[in-house]
Amino acid sequence: MPTFNSTCVPADSSSSFVPISVTFPPQPSSLTVASQAECSDLCSRNSSCKAALFDSSTSSCALFPILYTMTVPSENNSSQIMLLKIIAPETSPSTSITGIIIGCVVAGLVTFVIVGILTIWRRRRLQDRHSLLAQERFLQELSKLPPRFSYKELEIATDNFSKKLGVGGFGSVYEGLLRSPAGIMKVAVKKLDQAGLATNSTMDEQFKAEVATIGSVSHVNLVSLKGFCMEKSARLLVFEFMPKGSLDRWLSEARGNYRHQYTHSSESRRQNCESPSDQTLLRKVLNWELRCRIALDTARGLEYLHHQSAEHIVHCDVKPANILLDNEFHAKVGDFGLAKLMASDRQSFAMTTLKGTRGYVAPEWLQQANITAKSDVFSYGVVLLELLTGRKCISAEHDHLATWVMKTIANESGVKANLNTATTLDLESLDTSFLQQKIMDHNLSDEDVPADVFKRMLIVALACVQSDPGERPSMAFVVQMLEDIMGVSYAQPSVRLANYSAHMATISSSDFSSFSVSRSAISSVGQRSMDAR
Numbered sequence: 325m326p327t328f329n330s331t332c333v334p335a336d337s338s339s340s341f342v343p344i345s346v347t348f349p350p351q352p353s354s355l356t357v358a359s360q361a362e363c364s365d366l367c368s369r370n371s372s373c374k375a376a377l378f379d380s381s382t383s384s385c386a387l388f389p390i391l392y393t394m395t396v397p398s399e400n401n402s403s404q405i406m407l408l409k410i411i412a413p414e415t416s417p418s419t420s421i422t423g424i425i426i427g428c429v430v431a432g433l434v435t436f437v438i439v440g441i442l443t444i445w446r447r448r449r450l451q452d453r454h455s456l457l458a459q460e461r462f463l464q465e466l467s468k469l470p471p472r473f474s475y476k477e478l479e480i481a482t483d484n485f486s487k488k489l490g491v492g493g494f495g496s497v498y499e500g501l502l503r504s505p506a507g508i509m510k511v512a513v514k515k516l517d518q519a520g521l522a523t524n525s526t527m528d529e530q531f532k533a534e535v536a537t538i539g540s541v542s543h544v545n546l547v548s549l550k551g552f553c554m555e556k557s558a559r560l561l562v563f564e565f566m567p568k569g570s571l572d573r574w575l576s577e578a579r580g581n582y583r584h585q586y587t588h589s590s591e592s593r594r595q596n597c598e599s600p601s602d603q604t605l606l607r608k609v610l611n612w613e614l615r616c617r618i619a620l621d622t623a624r625g626l627e628y629l630h631h632q633s634a635e636h637i638v639h640c641d642v643k644p645a646n647i648l649l650d651n652e653f654h655a656k657v658g659d660f661g662l663a664k665l666m667a668s669d670r671q672s673f674a675m676t677t678l679k680g681t682r683g684y685v686a687p688e689w690l691q692q693a694n695i696t697a698k699s700d701v702f703s704y705g706v707v708l709l710e711l712l713t714g715r716k717c718i719s720a721e722h723d724h725l726a727t728w729v730m731k732t733i734a735n736e737s738g739v740k741a742n743l744n745t746a747t748t749l750d751l752e753s754l755d756t757s758f759l760q761q762k763i764m765d766h767n768l769s770d771e772d773v774p775a776d777v778f779k780r781m782l783i784v785a786l787a788c789v790q791s792d793p794g795e796r797p798s799m800a801f802v803v804q805m806l807e808d809i810m811g812v813s814y815a816q817p818s819v820r821l822a823n824y825s826a827h828m829a830t831i832s833s834s835d836f837s838s839f840s841v842s843r844s845a846i847s848s849v850g851q852r853s854m855d856a857r
Contacts, residue, residue, distance in 0.1 A: 338412040339368045341376075346394045346406045348377055351386035358383065364407050376407040470539045471551035475558045482513050499565070502550070511550055512566070516559040531559045537660040541633050545625030547648055547658035563658065567651050571618060571707075572644035574610050578714050578767050612773045614653045615711045619781070620806045621655035622647050626704060627799040629657075630697040638664045638695060642703035643684045644710060664695070683717035683724065687791050698793035701802065705788025712782055714765030726789040729782070732762050780809045 341364045357363045360378045363385035367376035370387060377386040381403040394406055479485065482500035489497045495516040502509050516531055531554075538549035553560035568574075610618075622642075629637040639646075640662040648658050662680065680689060686702035689695065706717045709725050722728045736758055756775030764770075764778055784805050790796050797805070 340410045340412070341367070341407040342410060344394070344406045344408060345397060345402045346377070346404050347397050347402055348394060348404050348406070350379075350382075351377060351384070354379070354382070354384035354386040356383055357385040360405060360407070367407060367409055374409055376409070378405045378407060379403055380405070470535070470549045473551045473553045473560075473562065475553055475555045475560070478513055478553055478560055478562065481511070485513075485515065500562075502562070509550070510565040512563045514561040514563065531561070531661075534561055534660045534663070537637055537663040540635065541629070541637065543625060543628040543632075545621045545654075545656050546628065547656045566648035566656065566658075568649035568653060570645050571647040571649060571655065574649070575644055575710055575714070578610060578765065579716070610653075610711075610767075612768055615768075616781075616806075616810055617653060618647065618649070618655040619708055619711055620803070620810065622657060622707065623704065623799055623803045623806055625655070625657035626700055627803045629663075630700065630799050636697065638697055639700050639703075640664060640695070641680055641684070642700050642707060643681050644707055645681075647707070686793070688793055696793060697799065698796045701788050701796045701799060702790075702793075704799070704802070705785050705796075708781070708785040708788065712765065712778065712785060713763055714767055726786070729763060729786065736762070777809060781806075784809070 343360075354377075355366065357366070357378070360380070363376050363378040366385055367373040367387055372389045373387045374391055375388045377388065378384075379386075391408075473481075478500065481502045482498040485496075485498045487499040489499055489512060495514065498513045498515065500511050500513045502511050535549070535552050535554075538546070539552075542548065547566065548564045549561065550564055551562040553562075626639065626642065629639060637660075639657065639660065641659060642657070646657065646659040648656050650656070680703075684703040684706050686695075686699040688699065706725060709715075709729060710717060713725065713729065715722070715725055715728070717725045723731065756779065757770075759779055759782065760770050760773065760775060763782065764773065784797075784802060787795075787797055788802065
């Protein structure tokens with residue numbers, strides 16, 4: 325608040341004075357003062373005063389409301405001193421408030437950023453801690469845990485992941501050499517993408533599914549898990565190396581579509597062979613004996629999963645890309661990323677999301693029904709049809725492979741399917757040469773494939789791909805039938821084609837025929853040779 329003098333003029337309390345020696349004429353209005361300080365005090369208390377002239381010789385003080393031109397003496401011996409008044413600028417209240425607001429905002433932002441950083445850091449630490457606890461619980465729950473490797477060990481084994489076998493949707497597979505007490509072992513190391521793991525929990529679930537599934541089983545027709553790495557965000561699986569790659573690769577060559585580089589999701593599809601001898605074998609394509617061997621080996625692997633393991637296992641993704649071949653073309657089932665463990669007292673489980681591969685997914689998946697081991701049987705039947713026909717399960721030119729086979733047989737038999745009736749097809753009435761000419765893979769020789777054996781194999785495949793899961797044979801019975809077929813050949817019984825042209829939307833949006841094979845026909849495939857024994 326300003327102060328006032330006796331004349332009610334506000335005084336300037338925030339002023340200072342600059343003394344200058346001058347020569348100035350005497351001023352009639354001068355006041356008598358005792359000192360220079362008193363003169364400057366008079367001027368400071370008068371707001372209209374701009375300067376004060378103090379004359380020490382007369383002890384006088386003159387106040388000036390305006391400034392005049394002054395003469396500065398050449399020598400500093402004048403008794404007159406002009407006191408120039410300097411008023412300090414006043415601080416605006418609005419400016420002060422603005423400064424306070426800006427300061428508060430800046431301080432608040434800095435505090436918010438610091439708190440945010442600390443919160444994120446703390447949350448990540450908690451997540452890491454929970455993740456580690458979850459990992460430990462997961463590992464403790466496994467009864468049979470395969471060897472656990474450090475990331476550094478696998479980095480050395482794969483020569484810093486230098487030899488890539490292939491790239492998939494969830495990561496890459498590399499060739500490696502592991503030292504063991506038995507010697508040096510060639511392996512395939514599946515490395516899940518760490519960036520994807522951070523944003524996709526499904527990848528971590530599939531990793532755990534493979535460790536839990538393959539780590540708890542052991543069978544000659546299952547790809548063995550040699551070890552794994554679960555270190556911080558690193559997820560790696562170590563499999564036995566399958567030198568002949570996947571069945572899909574060989575079937576593709578048979579169709580003339582083989583490509584050296586594969587980018588499918590299964591590690592089986594990534595194990596490509598490159599040696600000259602393999603290229604020679606590729607040109608020769610799969611002969612009948614090898615196809616029968618692969619079919620039986622695959623069936624035995626699935627039979628073990630469904631019926632013989634401590635916990636029944638549904639693979640959920642049976643397809644040629646997940647069937648690997650060793651040097652002798654013995655098949656092993658691999659890639660258990662979608663596999664489901666089931667207690668022995670359970671027969672089915674619900675699949676919350678549609679998974680699997682187009683063309684191999686059983687119809688009940690599309691109807692959101694419970695999934696059983698018979699879902700794997702359907703997928704196996706499609707694979708067996710591919711082995712027999714050499715065709716893809718889905719193509720732009722034809723229906724689903726199973727539908728195409730049944731249409732071909734029905735047309736040859738002169739049977740017109742009806743949605744509401746079941747028609748019996750007697751395969752024995754068909755010319756055996758017809759099946760070989762119209763259905764069998766043209767890369768196979770008629771001389772090498774007995775017509776009756778091909779017919780029986782075809783019946784097994786069609787029995788597996790029936791639309792009703794309850795009508796499909798178990799994998800144990802499939803193995804029995806295949807073993808009998810490969811041992812002794814018999815003529816085939818009739819096949820009943822029911823609801824042939826019923827429309828069932830498949831994952832490929834193509835029509836899929838709903839049909840069934842009579843129980844007597846299925847049982848006869850294996851039972852006749854059983855009786856002959």
